[in-house]
């Protein structure tokens with residue numbers, strides 16, 4: 001009985017630890033070029049909930065600030081534009097990839113080196129936050 005009870009307890013704590021707002025996978029960033037102050041992170045985000053989610057803010061311990069950016073065609077030139085808030089509908093997938101959405105990292109505390117990982121904190125308008133992991137390639 002006691003064994004069964006501790007198993008249930010373990011299951012409960014495990015599911016709490018893995019509670020997530022969105023499903024995020026394949027988080028990656030490019031290695032920094034020496035002297036670079038900024039960087040970008042990519043990955044795939046899926047809203048697996050039944051509600052529309054609004055990503056309001058992103059932060060990281062490796063950068064002074066993080067912005068959500070996308071690329072737009074502006075007078076025949078590709079340029080980056082900040083996206084203040086990102087709405088994600090139920091079952092919608094948003095792919096952060098070069099030339100499209102990316103997490104722009106401003107003021108890196110140190111150069112991103114291949115093999116290293118760092119975290120981003122996603123802050124949603126419903127007050128929930130989620131930590132995602134980014135691997136430097």
Ligand SMILES: [Cu+2]
Nearest residue numbers: 069080102104
């Ligand atoms: Cu950017």
